[in-house]
Amino acid sequence: MAEPLVVQLAHVEIVSPKPDQTLWFFHDLLGLEETTREGQSVYLRAYEDWYHHTLKITEGPQAGLGHIAWRAASEQALQALAERLERAGLGRGWDDGDLGHGRAYRFVTPEGHPMEALWEVEYYQAPEALRTALRNRPQKRPLRGVPVRRIDHVNIMVQTVGPVRDFLVDLLGFRVREQKIGRDGEEVGAWLSVSPLVHEIAVMRDATGSRGRFHHVAYWYGYPQHLLDAADVMADYGVRIEAGPGKHGTTQAYFMYVFEPGGVRVELFGDTGYLIFDPTWKTVVWDVSNESDLERSSIWFGGRLPETFYTYGVPSVGWEAVGVRR
């Protein structure tokens, strides 16, 4: 088992047609801290995120995915990865870097989801008022909203799961932790990670047959009570809850899905899920042609997933749509 070339989800950029409301959602309700602003973008992070930012909100004409950034295992791993992606025809070249990190290699999945990998990161430095005596926490716990603790994972929608799953495994070094297989053996979802987390990325079949769309970004609470608190607050402040709180069979995540005002689905992750330490872990396979497995894997308990869960996604804006070094 080769060591993965990427080790961590570094940040996600989303595009919002309503940047003020989107910012209100992440800053006031989820307690993210704004690090800085530049141009049409605001950079934020949760209070246990160590780097400069884990979320970049960029104003744009419609809701979409800007890009997904992975931290490489090392400078060498980054170089190796760039070469591999170049050879695979999925590379889009080096970028000088954005605020908060050094040069990044841009690439796309086989369906065009824009991603980048980077090595050098800038660490967040808390201003005086937010400095904490808790040496393993980058800032004081915020006094705003129901504050999330850290970025957790992304979920992308695809026309065909297999090639994107293989891409993540073969080129980036992910391992397939769980999988859903439907009728005729068709793969309908895969959950992959490079760490003991069950997933840093999930790949799900798009029920509309579209290519390259984005399903959600997830931030993590760790405590179910906070998910309930967040649900109470979302209901009170008019944020649309799509599903949950509930528990998935797959990944055992205690989940809630909401739409931020710009239109991107956000998962709030209330549980710790389970962690995988076994180096010989065998992919957990759910046979969802089987009614029981289908239901159990989607919802272990807590309501149902509505149709939109399988059909609604936002487009990937793509590296082509942005210039180099915004």
Next chain:
Amino acid sequence: MAEPLVVQLAHVEIVSPKPDQTLWFFHDLLGLEETTREGQSVYLRAYEDWYHHTLKITEGPQAGLGHIAWRAASEQALQALAERLERAGLGRGWDDGDLGHGRAYRFVTPEGHPMEALWEVEYYQAPEALRTALRNRPQKRPLRGVPVRRIDHVNIMVQTVGPVRDFLVDLLGFRVREQKIGRDGEEVGAWLSVSPLVHEIAVMRDATGSRGRFHHVAYWYGYPQHLLDAADVMADYGVRIEAGPGKHGTTQAYFMYVFEPGGVRVELFGDTGYLIFDPTWKTVVWDVSNESDLERSSIWFGGRLPETFYTYGVPSVGWEAVGVRR
């Protein structure tokens, strides 16, 4: 405002065609303690219930309500209540008492739900192995299942809400804490209490038009985490969850509804809800002809209530069906 003649939900008797599985559900999963058995009945209580029993499970041909018992405010109140009910034509006479309490006055609601009121109660005495040093707890916390703490309330289904609500208010002394009014001003539900709890009894319109059926009995956890634990256990051990976990707008209860194996719906109450201390409390009225209020009152967050929630109930076995002094 006259003082209520009853002060507390004392116990509930349910009838089960599968008494062993019903017992497994309450004893092994919900951690109720068996006090005693007699004839076709088993008497149980939760670990913070002070009296001899709060649940009586009686074997019978089909799932049903045996009766609902209220504790009177005093011996005098009990006598006054009996006279009132006699005059109202709803009395069914005195019973010498069952295990665990003194003589009881039997009566029915206008739709025939069997009830009784009693004054003298026998307190539970923990056996040596269950005696606790915690002087305000009647026994040690059980090491079984996800143990509920105490009985909380009952919910009855009716053909017409008004007369049953009036009966509870005028004869027993309940106050109407919340109410749902539908199209044409028809009342579709009422939540009533004689204490700061929002309800010890709810009365809901039966969507099938039936009279005198029983909706559910609720046991209380107080902590949402335990509701999640119970949901996890129910899913694992094959108990059917009808709805939840979620939060009602009405009563702000953090709820979950399940069916015990005999067929009676049981609510597990994970929240503390809110308490009413204001002596001039004005009934909270939800106008459910209004879509928003309809949805908010049923589900503040957490999925949807399925059709069965409005159509499934179990019959009241009735005082007629049982002899006096079983």
Next chain:
Amino acid sequence: MAEPLVVQLAHVEIVSPKPDQTLWFFHDLLGLEETTREGQSVYLRAYEDWYHHTLKITEGPQAGLGHIAWRAASEQALQALAERLERAGLGRGWDDGDLGHGRAYRFVTPEGHPMEALWEVEYYQAPEALRTALRNRPQKRPLRGVPVRRIDHVNIMVQTVGPVRDFLVDLLGFRVREQKIGRDGEEVGAWLSVSPLVHEIAVMRDATGSRGRFHHVAYWYGYPQHLLDAADVMADYGVRIEAGPGKHGTTQAYFMYVFEPGGVRVELFGDTGYLIFDPTWKTVVWDVSNESDLERSSIWFGGRLPETFYTYGVPSVGWEAVGVRR
């Protein structure tokens, strides 16, 4: 058992030498909402408190208790109470009322703690931005700090428990729910209520022998997780935690004690405790001359109570110190 003349803790006034920091503590950390300001006072309430205010912070030269206000059972009860207190020589006359309530009858405990009783109350009206669709909640849940839900109880320190306990029982109508008896049968504490809560007021012997001091006011969360969240925030923002989180044997409260910056001890109540519905409840007596009972009653689990818990209190400012109709 006569019905109590008072039914509810209405509000508490504390005096602070550092009003800005005291306000920061209650508003920013505990999420209380400011209703209004007048003169040297700020009026606040928690988001599930229905009345105009439950806390009045008044600037003064040193930390102290302003007064404790009780809501009477009715206008008649208020009148009867005033007459009783007048006869007992503890009355201090009528006041025209403060912001948020009608006329109030002022009195003192046998050790001089200033109290008042009132009947007419003004209900809080949420401004547009805080109006909620949840009809049984007076305002939206705040997006500030770890917001407490409602006022819960007060605890007063006394030179001798008996007379103050008798005063509360005989004149105001409280019932003694729990009691601690020490060596030589001396009563060292009593917990009293007029509702199913175990206490709206506790009376504890002052280890310094002082008379008429104030121990703490408690606000309620209902969920232990929020107590842990509050503890985390207090540690991060430099608020001194005196004891807890932990669980008392007495009342089964899941507690934490902190000092607001002005010097008044505040309890944050994380649990639901237990509720008393039994009209024949027998006072739970802890024999604290017995080592085991002593320890169990103070701390069921969670550390120890430091010496300050028994010796630190703030003086009662007293009706004499304030003019009529501030």
Next chain:
Amino acid sequence: MAEPLVVQLAHVEIVSPKPDQTLWFFHDLLGLEETTREGQSVYLRAYEDWYHHTLKITEGPQAGLGHIAWRAASEQALQALAERLERAGLGRGWDDGDLGHGRAYRFVTPEGHPMEALWEVEYYQAPEALRTALRNRPQKRPLRGVPVRRIDHVNIMVQTVGPVRDFLVDLLGFRVREQKIGRDGEEVGAWLSVSPLVHEIAVMRDATGSRGRFHHVAYWYGYPQHLLDAADVMADYGVRIEAGPGKHGTTQAYFMYVFEPGGVRVELFGDTGYLIFDPTWKTVVWDVSNESDLERSSIWFGGRLPETFYTYGVPSVGWEAVGVRR
């Protein structure tokens, strides 16, 4: 940064002079499942532990550590590790394996704590009654006690931290995640891991100056509520709680320490703590010559650590005391 040769804490063997009570503690209170018994030993695991056992309780004359077992990264890694340890003079030779795993290489720390490394593991196969539909869980959630989810870490006491810390880093491949430095720069504790967990092993200076003792084994809940439940149950059933519930600054663990009836300290871990995904993580250093850091690192909130925490440990029984292939 070389990849670690070990990847996971596999199991711990403790020695108990009261094996029945020790078994009661782990089986009835903590909900561990017994896999099998052989000779004087019982093998158990928590319900989210995948392997044959994570705890082996062996009867013996006094409380002690039997051994700590690590799973190697691969068969090759195991071989390499054995050679390294052999060369370092700390190897104790191969053992044919115990129930539940293949051959193991035995070794000791520089202070003699007995350890082993193994590669081949036997997976737990749930009996029919415990099989679950949740495919990523090895068995149904138990209906006993307050069930822990998985083994988490061990903590060993040493005369001198440095050499044992170096041994873990240089020979086994651990990384130092946090560290406490005392007066004169003396290291008083180190927390090390081979995964995103902050520690699978901690090394703490023994205040008595003893060598090679064992401090505790920790099982994990993930939810603070369960820690409170466990505390309530421990208090009720007479298990001695040494400290907590509370939150350490170091590792941010939400902890509770109890003594199982045989005398071994057990930590119940209620939190998720924080996870380390940054490949360039810099050891968090607490300067405990500084009063504030000392207090913050030990207790972020929740009482104090008593003297016993620094002085009580159990001896390591040692490979010498046991034959090969028990």
